[in-house]
Amino acid sequence: MHNVKSAVCISCGAEHEAGNDTYTCKKCGGILEIQYDYPRIRSSLTREKIAARQDFSMWRYMELLPIEEGSRLTPLRVGWSPLYRADRLGERLGLKTLYIKDDGLNPSASLKDRASAIAVVRALHSGMDTVACSSTGNAASSLAGNAAAMGLKSFIFVPERAPKGKLAQLLVFGARVISVQGNYEDTFRLSAEAIEKWGWYNRNAAINPYLSEGKKTVSLEIAEQLGFKVPDYVAVSVGDGCTIAGVWKGFKDLYAIGLIDKLPRLISVQAEGCCPVNRAIETNSPIIQMEENTIADSIAVGVPRNGEKALRAIRESSGLTVNVSDEEILAAMRLLGSVCGVFGEPAGVTGTAGLCKAVEQKRIPPDATVVSIVTGNGLKDVASARQAAGEPIRIPPDMDTLMAVFRERNIPV
Amino acid sequence: MHNVKSAVCISCGAEHEAGNDTYTCKKCGGILEIQYDYPRIRSSLTREKIAARQDFSMWRYMELLPIEEGSRLTPLRVGWSPLYRADRLGERLGLKTLYIKDDGLNPSASLKDRASAIAVVRALHSGMDTVACSSTGNAASSLAGNAAAMGLKSFIFVPERAPKGKLAQLLVFGARVISVQGNYEDTFRLSAEAIEKWGWYNRNAAINPYLSEGKKTVSLEIAEQLGFKVPDYVAVSVGDGCTIAGVWKGFKDLYAIGLIDKLPRLISVQAEGCCPVNRAIETNSPIIQMEENTIADSIAVGVPRNGEKALRAIRESSGLTVNVSDEEILAAMRLLGSVCGVFGEPAGVTGTAGLCKAVEQKRIPPDATVVSIVTGNGLKDVASARQAAGEPIRIPPDMDTLMAVFRERNIPV
Secondary structure (H helix, E strand, O other): OOOEEEEEEOOOOOEEOOOOOOOEOOOOOOEEEEEEOHHHHHHHOOHHHHHOOOOOOHHHHHHHOOOOOOOOOOOOOOOOOOEEEOHHHHHHHOOOEEEEEEHHHOOOOEOOHHHHHHHHHHHHHOOOOEEEEEOOOHHHHHHHHHHHHHOOEEEEEEEOOOOHHHHHHHHHOOOEEEEEOOOHHHHHHHHHHHHHHHOOEEOOOOOOHHHHHHHOHHHHHHHHHOOOOOOOEEEEEOOOOHHHHHHHHHHHHHHHOOOOOOOOEEEEEEEOOEOHHHHHHHHOOOOOOOOOOOOOHHHOOOOOOOHHHHHHHHHHOOOEEEEEOHHHHHHHHHHHHHHHOOOEOHHHHHHHHHHHHHHHOOOOOOOOEEEEEEOEEHHHHHHHHHHHHOOOEEEOOOHHHHHHHHHHHOOOO | OOOEEEEEEOOOOOEEOOOOOOOEOOOOOOEEEEEEOHHHHHHHOOHHHHHOOOOOOHHHHHHHOOOOOOOOOOOOOOOOOOEEEOHHHHHHHOOOEEEEEEHHHOOOOEOOHHHHHHHHHHHHHOOOOEEEEEOOOHHHHHHHHHHHHHOOEEEEEEEOOOOHHHHHHHHHOOOEEEEEOOOHHHHHHHHHHHHHHHOOEEOOOOOOHHHHHHHOHHHHHHHHHOOOOOOOEEEEEOOOOHHHHHHHHHHHHHHHOOOOOOOOEEEEEEEOOEOHHHHHHHHOOOOOOOOOOOOOHHHOOOOOOOHHHHHHHHHHOOOEEEEEOHHHHHHHHHHHHHHHOOOEOHHHHHHHHHHHHHHHOOOOOOOOEEEEEEOEEHHHHHHHHHHHHOOOEEEOOOHHHHHHHHHHHOOOO
């Protein structure tokens, strides 16, 4: 924490001392953003210094993280997910240089582990023994998993529509799971009341400004994995707004300390059935609540809690907005799976779906370098995957039947 | 491949030239094992040389792999899964030094990626464009994923009981999936016929001796991650027999080239409802077919195709056998989840279940160093996880109800 300077309100600009109880602006109630002593970091942190580190997890960027010295870190391997060069997929789309960052390979199988790792480390360091959050699923399972690994208790509030895979994960991680008969907004409100009442550590990403700092490590890694050559575009799915805000913060921090010399443009992708952030950008108006109508449950957020940070990130980066249908999401799932061997959940591949659409609409030049972040593993939502993928060929164990079926269906062997 | 010396029959000892068509012994039909020019490797490969490598995947051990020079490697990040020190779990069990190797964090979420990576690399190098296998699920999805990433076609034969998560993965990876109305044995036979007829690359692990070579990388990593200090015991679940054989081969190879100075004892864990390998050891008799009665589908193999190699591994290592009930498997799943934050599928945690039982039975000294390999991710079989974990607390979005429920159920907040 010796590099953390303050927590600045993104609405009114008020500067606060960064502390455990500093979640929102004391002046206007706005969302805070952690600021570091960039000149200080700049003077000591070099590309070479980072490259020499043997810690291949998000903790390799400790100078840029809001972690107190001497904190016990989560033992799980969070971060340093692979960045795959995806030439065949790029060719299909008509893009010269495409990379896929597979964050579904984190311990609890989503990018949210990066934020939850920060939460449990900070909670433990503050002497708390219980963490809590509301979540459509991924923030929750990542919190439950990281809490278990650290020996902390967890209370998790999920809306009743959360897919079974995510619930099972939570329960196996030993969390107390409260399934709320209502939408995400209802769930969030109840969790906030309970957290307030019982004084648990609050991992609701929008309210807790430290969590974006964990998420930003995905960008620190992308930059390092590309030899600090910044891509022209980064495509990512957007729900609550915290992830795209974190992605942007990562690049901005690297820019501030001089490790990169340009910033990427963000491609903010939402589901057509729930795109309040993108609609606000497209109509240049405030965020207005929307229904939550999409297969991509992790980004079905009608009232984005971190919308302001998301809007700012998209605008500052001269970003693009793309809205995709559930069919386009399922098509992207098939494409990533069958061409790259990467299996993402619906919300996880929504960024790629939007990228496909933007390229098709000629909004991305074919010679651009693009990174598409896959934010969660497809195994989290098998029902959707089945919808994307269809059914197997069912036959008795008999060679003649097999040959007949191949002939009938015209399957080349 | 310049280090590969021959393929030796484990039954009759006949030595064969290692080639693409060399799958079983030409003299007696036995299973083959790949042998390397160990003195040659010994003279050039050092711990320091390995430690300096920047490739954090299974390919960092290229000198010990049956890969032709100039082969294109799978772009997916296979291997180098985390080895977690599990002090709190060790304390619970009464073990001083316990490590969990989480192989569920491989690209397709199981240890089988290690074998499939070898398969696709060798297939492509031999000019083949199609790979195939029969599998209860994990070998299949790993083959489909790695094939997709390499641009190869895949045909996958699965028994009809394969869990939906695994099927969905296969289909999203673009594999042709044949769901066989029969057991694993029926499925295996049909796949063998089809592979023979159409000349596809055969990834059936028992028949293809190169695949164990991929699996052995889990042991190379365990050794390196422990600073080449070999654990006293390694616990692993056993089905077909290929994984435990691979685990053993890895340690033996390291021993042969002088990078380790002792060998671990293996703990071979099977489900009570399907334990033909362990029964053969326990009764000192040949392997006899068993029913496939267990929740742990990935190791429900009534006729282990690689039983001979497994038996030899257990015997050579002075190994232990442990058979566990489905209840013990589910308990291990809860334990790993809630204490370590590691979520394994039933077969994935069976090794840990057996370890728990063996410690309880005082068959493992409390001061031993033990590694338990978790071979697959719990998200692959959510139904079982639900069985292990129970149900969430379902309530309307109302604080009073929440407080009442906590009081009723005596939940500390």
